[in-house]
Amino acid sequence: MAELLADTPERVLALAAHTKDADVNAGGLLGQWATSGSRVVLAVLTDSSRGTTRVAQDRAELSLRRAGEQRAAGDILGYAEIRFLGFTDGELDTSERPRRAIANLIRIVRPDVVVTHDPWKAYELIADHRTTGLLACDAVVAARDPLFFPELEAAGLPPWRPRALVFFAPEEPNAWADVGAVLDRKLDAVLCHRTHSLKGQLLGELDDQGVGALRAELQAEHHDESLATYVEGFHVHAL
Amino acid sequence: MTEKDGSRVVAIGAHPDDVDFRVGGSLARWAAAGAEVIVIVVSDGDRGSWTPVAPNALAIERLQEQAAGARTLGAARVIPLHRSDGAIYDTAGLSQELCLWYRLLRPTTVVTHDPWRRYNLHPDHRAVGWAACNAVVAARNANFHPEQLDRLRRWGPRQVLLFLPLRVNHVVDVSEYIERKVDAVLCHRSQLAGWASRADPGAADQAEAVRGRILQVAADAAAGESFRYGEAFHRLASKGTG
Numbered sequence: 427m428a429e430l431l432a433d434t435p436e437r438v439l440a441l442a443a444h445t446k447d448a449d450v451n452a453g454g455l456l457g458q459w460a461t462s463g464s465r466v467v468l469a470v471l472t473d474s475s476r477g478t479t480r481v482a483q484d485r486a487e488l489s490l491r492r493a494g495e496q497r498a499a500g501d502i503l504g505y506a507e508i509r510f511l512g513f514t515d516g517e518l519d520t521s522e523r524p525r526r527a528i529a530n531l532i533r534i535v536r537p538d539v540v541v542t543h544d545p546w547k548a549y550e551l552i553a554d555h556r557t558t559g560l561l562a563c564d565a566v567v568a569a570r571d572p573l574f575f576p577e578l579e580a581a582g583l584p585p586w587r588p589r590a591l592v593f594f595a596p597e598e599p600n601a602w603a604d605v606g607a608v609l610d611r612k613l614d615a616v617l618c619h620r621t622h623s624l625k626g627q628l629l630g631e632l633d634d635q636g637v638g639a640l641r642a643e644l645q646a647e648h649h650d651e652s653l654a655t656y657v658e659g660f661h662v663h664a665l
Numbered sequence: 666m667t668e669k670d671g672s673r674v675v676a677i678g679a680h681p682d683d684v685d686f687r688v689g690g691s692l693a694r695w696a697a698a699g700a701e702v703i704v705i706v707v708s709d710g711d712r713g714s715w716t717p718v719a720p721n722a723l724a725i726e727r728l729q730e731q732a733a734g735a736r737t738l739g740a741a742r743v744i745p746l747h748r749s750d751g752a753i754y755d756t757a758g759l760s761q762e763l764c765l766w767y768r769l770l771r772p773t774t775v776v777t778h779d780p781w782r783r784y785n786l787h788p789d790h791r792a793v794g795w796a797a798c799n800a801v802v803a804a805r806n807a808n809f810h811p812e813q814l815d816r817l818r819r820w821g822p823r824q825v826l827l828f829l830p831l832r833v834n835h836v837v838d839v840s841e842y843i844e845r846k847v848d849a850v851l852c853h854r855s856q857l858a859g860w861a862s863r864a865d866p867g868a869a870d871q872a873e874a875v876r877g878r879i880l881q882v883a884a885d886a887a888a889g890e891s892f893r894y895g896e897a898f899h900r901l902a903s904k905g906t907g
Contacts, residue, residue, distance in 0.1 A: 476808040485808060516802075516809055517757065548781045548831050549901060553799050 431455065431592070431603040431660065434462040439537035439588075441528065441562045443518065443554035444474040445496040446619040451594035452541050453503055453612040454605025454648070454658045460504030461608060467535050468500060469509045471524065471558050476515035479623060489515075491621055499615035503608075518557040520564060526575055528565035533583035540566060544593035544661055559593065566591060566665065588665055596661035606655040609648060613641050672700045675772035675822075676740075677763070677797045679753055679789035680710040681731035682853040687828040688776055689738055689846035690839025690883065691896045695774075696739030697842070703770055704735045704743045707759070707793050712750035715859060724750075726855050733852040737845060753788070755795040763800035764810055768817040775801060779827035779899055794827065801825055801903060822903050830899035838892040843883055847876045 438459055442448035448456065448468055460466045474492040475485035493510055500508050511527055518524065532540065543550075545559030568574035570587035579585065592601075605612065617637065620630030624640065632640060648656040674695050678684035684692070684704050696702045709724035710731075728745055735743045746762065753759070767775070778785075780794030803809035805821030826835065839846065851857070851872055860878070861871035868874035880894070887895035 476806060478806070478808065480807075516806075549899065551798055551802055551901065551903075553795075553802065 431601050431662065434459055435464050435538035435589070437535060437537045438464050438466045438539050438541060439532060439535045440466065440468045441540065441542040441558055442468065442470050443543060443552070443558040444472055444477055444515065445470055445492040446474075446499075446616070446622045447543070447555070448541070448594075449496075449499050449503065449612065449615045449619070450624070451543075452592075452658060452660070453499075453615050454608050454656070455592075455594075455603040455660070456505065456541065457503035457608040457611055457615070458603065458605055460506070465506045466504065467507045467509065467537070468496075468505050469511055469528070469531055470496060471511045471528075471561070472513045472515040472518055472554055473510070474515055478621065479628070488621060492619070495619045495621065499618040502611050502615040502618065516554060518554045518561070520557055520560050524561050525564045525568060526578075528561055529568040529575055530578055530583065532565055532569035532588065533578055533586045536586045538589050539592055540588045540590075541592045541594060544596040547595060547597045550595075562591065570665075590665055591663040593661040593663065594658070596659060598661055599659035601660050601662045602650065602653065602657040603660065604653070604655050605648065605658050609645065609656045613644055616644070617641075672773045673771060674700050674702045674774045674776060675705060675766070675770055676702065676776040677705045677707065677778075677793060679707050679778065679787070679793040680713060680750060681706050681727040682710070682713075682734070682850070682856055683778070683790070684776070685731075685734040685738065685846070685849045685853065686879075688826075688896055688898075689734070689849045690842045690894065691776075691826075691837040691898075692740060693738045693842040693845040693849070694837065694839055696741075700774075702735075702738065702740040703772070704731070704740050705746060705763070705766060706731055706743060707746045707753055708748045708750040708789060709745060710750050713856065723855065727853070730853045730855060734849040737849040737852060751789060753792045755792040755799075759792070759796040760799040760803060761810055763797055764803040765813050765817075767800060767804035767822070768813055768820045771820050773823050774826060775822045775824075776826045776828065776898075779830040781827075781831045781899075782829055783831060785829070790829075798825065805903070825901040825903055826898040827901070828896070828898055830897060832899055833886075833897040835898045835900035836886055836890055836895040837898065838887070838890070838894075839883060839896050840887075840892045840894045843880065843894045846883075847879050850875060850879060 475489040542562040543559040710727035711720040711724040777797040778794035861874040864878035865874035883894035886897040
């Protein structure tokens, strides 16, 4: 399993519920792959218009600002493309419409690996995170089987089967990616998400000292003593 | 939890009896310590019988039983949401309704079914767990259901306690309240025969069979603790309202 993370896939599709989610949970792996030559495409399923502690925020404006933050973070990590699918934040469901949208995307991008939330993570309170993981599983099946959404094939998108699903922030990690070489860039990318909070602090309101303390805390969390490097944990599911 | 005056507990169960059976000792303990305890019962329990019955009659009987059980525990109110037993779905509507109740009642603690528990066969238990957790995320964020906020404010409980949990990380000492719990459970007379037959088939005294089962479960939950009887939870510390 770990070998899969050490290889460099040709094409990678990351599916995240909101802006920031992929960078925080898998930014090291995605950045490492992009640096090594993978074409990394990120799809953000929702418009990210709700997850804020601020009251009476203009949701359309928040959504636009967050798209800009995600683009800046993606530039740092080397993502080739970012797609915003625009489903309403907080209201994602496992219905046919989002499943078709993701199956469509899998057939367009033709990824070797799909990276997403672990829907079986216990005590994950945010429903969009669980739902995104389930949708990714459902859409992988629909993308690889020709009788699912036949209209996609009629439109010139034949079935496509990724080699693996890689779940980030997993319930049961079974593989660790060495992200030592890209950790600084991952943290730079995370800090682009200024309208998001991390560890109870709004990133855009941190002063230099606060940024330094947060970076140190995140570095320590990524450090693995037995491997003597910085890691991200995943659950790799070969398909 | 902080058991001081002013704390408020909202316990949400799928059916009349779920809350009394699973967390009755904790509710009695918190009520005795001065907390305001409110029970939300999502369905009327109108299918909770092994023999054909008139659903309306059973629903009325079971809501009366729940009222008696809650009184026994010292709960201040029972709020029935009148969903149909066996037909509770984790819909946006149910979560929106619970979100409204959180914003109205402003609980410091929310208690409900653990939806992450595996092999949890009863769909109502899973549906209520999901909807109650989703409503916590919604209630604390002003961008969810803003139409509710004309007269109310967003609200986040300090903690969510999930019963029958996938993973236990919190056990409440209910040693002093275990008989109160038994009394509350025994208020659910329509359910007694079924419980007794599962606890001890052929028991002469149904109430005693149910009491024995409750004491055994509570003793198991307290294994390794410094007290005799407990109730087990997974505790999620939640973001406050700021």
